[in-house]
Each structure stands twice: as structure tokens, then as C-alpha cells.
Amino acid sequence: MLLSMQDISKAFSGVAALRSASLSIAEGEVMALVGQNGAGKSTLIKILTGAYQRDTGLIRLEGEDVVFATPGQSQARGIATIYQEINLAPQRSVAENIYLSREPKTRFGLLDRRAMRDGAAAVLKTFNLDIDVDLPVAHFSAATRQMIAIARAVTQKARLVIMDEPTSSLDEREVAILFQTIRTLKKNGVAVLFIGHRLDELYEICDRVTIMRDGQTVAESAMADMPKMELVRHMLGKELAAFEAIARDGGSEAKPVRLLADGVGSGVRVRDVSLTVREGEISGLAGLLGSGRTETARILFGVDRLQSGAIRVDGRERDYNEPADAIADGIGLVSEDRKIDGIIPDMSIRENMTLALLPKLKKAGIVDRARQQEIVTHYIKALGVKCASPDQPIKELSGGNQQKVLLARWLCTDPRILIIDEPTRGIDIGAKAEILKLLRRLADEGLSVLMISSELEELLAAADHVTVLSDGRSVAALKRNELSETALLAAMAHQVN
Secondary structure, X not given: OOEEEEEEEEEEOOEEEEEEEEEEEOOOOEEEEEOOOOOOHHHHHHHHOOOOOOOEEEEEEOOEEOOOOOHHHHHHOOEEEEOOXXXXXXXXXXXXXXXXXXXXXXXXXXXXXXXXXXXXXXXXXXXXXXXXXXXXXXXXXXXXXXXXXXXXXXXXXXXXXXXXXXXXXXXXXXXXXXXXXXXXXXXXXXXXXXXXXXXXHHHHHOOEEEEEEOOEEEEEEEHHHOOHHHHHHHHHOOOOOOOOOOOOOOOOOOOOEEEEEEEEEEOOOXXXXXXXXXXXXXXXXXXXXXXXXXXXXHHHOOOOOOOEEEEEEOOEEEXXXXXXXXXXXXXXXXXXXXXXXXXXXXXXXXXXXXXXXXXXXXXXXXXXXXXHHHHHHHHHHHHOOOOOOOOOEHHHOOHHHHHHHHHHHHHOOOOXXXXXXXXXXXXXXXXXXXXXXXXXXXXXXXXXXXXXXXXXXXXXXXXXXXXXXXXXXXXXXXEHHHOOHHHHHXXXXXXXX
């Protein structure tokens, strides 16, 4: 066995990120590492590469117990990492990037450019890549830049190459080039740890799979012995107790369509998404990590530009240049990561809640504090936000109460459509049910809700219908009477009739 990680645990400020996680890779093996956001994949890799130090556990490399204090120490032992955002110097040549910090010298101590060019061309030729190594890296496509990064790893005599989401920005032709390179690495005895989420790609290129959930390794298997449905089931798990169903029985086809996406596409992450959100309903949007859920929300809200297809709001075609256009059209977005894209932690509840409403609260450039306070008091009471006062810093609230403040931020703008991405992430189980019931109440009052969730139980409990995405495409549209765990899992695994 080339690498063995056993019983790896890691906590940050008392919060467990890894709990007795494990990973093993043999020489010349392509191992898939999969899991949803927060599963612990990144923390495990950072411990392996020396960026983090483990609290407990054992790492054995080629039969020897190792402790890497820095990334440099792991690289010296033959572990190379190619990140999703390829770490190359774009204005330097291909040859310079391949030999960066290891430049060959002449006997006089000068840079040997000929040896560098010849060596770079030779290693790239082993991957059937014939390019001008004197050109800047920025001149080449994303796939070629990945080949260059892999070539740099090979010249460092890497025994294990870690690839983090290597196909996320590649087209089909470029993916084929990358996979041929991985097969060449495998043939030469180099192991590859492939962190990815596109199931078809995993089954095409990987020998085995390690599945993580909630900081633990929950399954390890040969790819051939792991059906897609079972892989998805392991990834999603059963975090929540069964919710009381709060969605309405029956269809909602008679209700007016508020938001329609028809063949929407932008870049490689959203290719062909169609969905419908009607007045007074909760429309679910499901899919595995990397399926294009959040990217679709960004297009609908004007963060990313629409490149293909059409968006219609109340029957009128829309092409938003920026979020302000979507907000003016009555659309609000509660983002997936409230700590990064949502709250401003050192500002008060009052300031956070009225952030999107400030343009309407100003008179001659001065905020109408009386009106602001009236709105904040109303929504604290209406949504049941538990706080000491409106001037309390939002960072002092629980996750569930922070989420309520973000909901209020958009509700006070009187939206017609609310897009909410992972509404219950990072909050306790009791607060999760409370948030879902709140969304149901808002829908019953006429709000159109697009709820993006990776939690099957949330979708089954709250959604009036669900659109399922896979690899940036809508692959299923399930009505309320068609919704079941089996149907959702099958659609997520892209096993749709």
C-alpha cells in the first residue's frame, strides 16, 4: 500500500471537522474521494499535505510512519497537489513553470534554458502533448494548463498526485485529454487521488472510491461494486429525523408562473437548465455537489450573465446585467454560505436586516432611523428572531436566528420571488423544521420560493415539486405525488427513464 491514513481526527475551536476518518491508496491506483460540502474531504487532504496537523491518527507512506509539518515536506516525499484553481505563473513560459524553483544550472551556475526546454518538451511528450514550451502558460486552454501542472508533478518524481475537481472547468474534449494523462500516470505506477462529483466520470476513470460524510469515512469500495444509487445514498445519508410533511397535497399547475427558466446555460457548469416556480409554491431544486444548483441561482439573480436559453418573470423575458436588476424585479437571494456571502458579522441585527432596503430608507442621503427601526421590530417579531436587541451584533446569534435575519433582509423588500440556497445548513435540527415551516407560511401568503437543498428530507417535506440537476442539466421534474426518496436518489444518480 502506497498510502494509509487511519483514525484521523481534527477539530477547530472544539468543532470536529474529522472523526476517525481513513483513506488508503495503492501504487498505480486511481482513487475517487467524494462527499458533499462539509464532508471533510478538504481537511483530510490538508492534513495529508502538511497544511494542517492532525489531532489523532496515523499516516503511513510506503510503509513508514510520517508527519508532515509543512506542504514542502509532503512534496519532498512525492505528494503533489493540483488544485481546482491551477497554481501556475500565467506570464511565465511552460518550461519555466515546470521547473519553477528547481531550474537546471550549467556548470558555471547559470540557468540552463536549453536543458529546461528539452526536459519540459520530453515530459509533455509522454502525455502526447506537443506544444511550444517557450510560450506563456496563459496562452493555453485550461486542459493544457492542467497537463503542465501534472508534468511539473512528474518532474518532481511524484508518487501520488492529488487532483481537486480537475474537470470542473473543462469541456468534453479536454476531459478526454485529462483522462488519457491519468491513465499514463497509472501505467507508470503513479497513484492518483481524484476528488470529484460527476458520477459518470468517476466510474470511467477511478478504480476505487472512498465516500465521506460529516467528517467520517462511511464507505470504501471498488467502483465496479458500488452502484450509483448506493453511492449517492452513502453521500447524502440520513441527517434529519423525518419531518412532518408541510407541502400541500395535489398539484399547483393552475397557479400563475412567476419564474420560468428555459434551457438556461452559462459556461460549463450550467449547460441546459429548465425549471418553473409558480405563485405561492415552494419549488425544490436538487442535485449532488457540482450539479449546478448554486450556479443556476447566480444566473437567475444576475450575478452571472445568461449565455443561452431564456429567463421569464411573470411572462416577460429578462436578461439581468447585475443583481440590482433582479432585485428591482422583485427577486431576492439568500445565499448558500451565510458567513461568507450573507451576514456582516460585526454589524448589528438592524443593519444586517435592512441592508438590501437601504436605498428606499434614505432621505436626502440620510437613513430614516425611525422607519428602519419599525421594520426591524416587525420582522424580529414576525419571524421569531431570538435576540437581546436589534443592536446586538449578528455574530452573537445562533445559526438559525442568523438565517431568519437573512430571510427578513429580503422579505422587507417585498419580493415576489425568493431564491434560498441550502436554507438549513449549519443549524440545529429543531431550527431546521422551524425554517421550513416559515417558508411554507410565506408561500401560503403568496411568495414564490425556489428552495435549493441537498437534504432529501427537506425536499420531501416542503417542496410542491422538485427539479433535479446533474452536470449542469435538468434531468428530472418530479411532481408532489411523484416525490419519494427512491425517485430523488434515482434522478440524482441520473438513472431516469
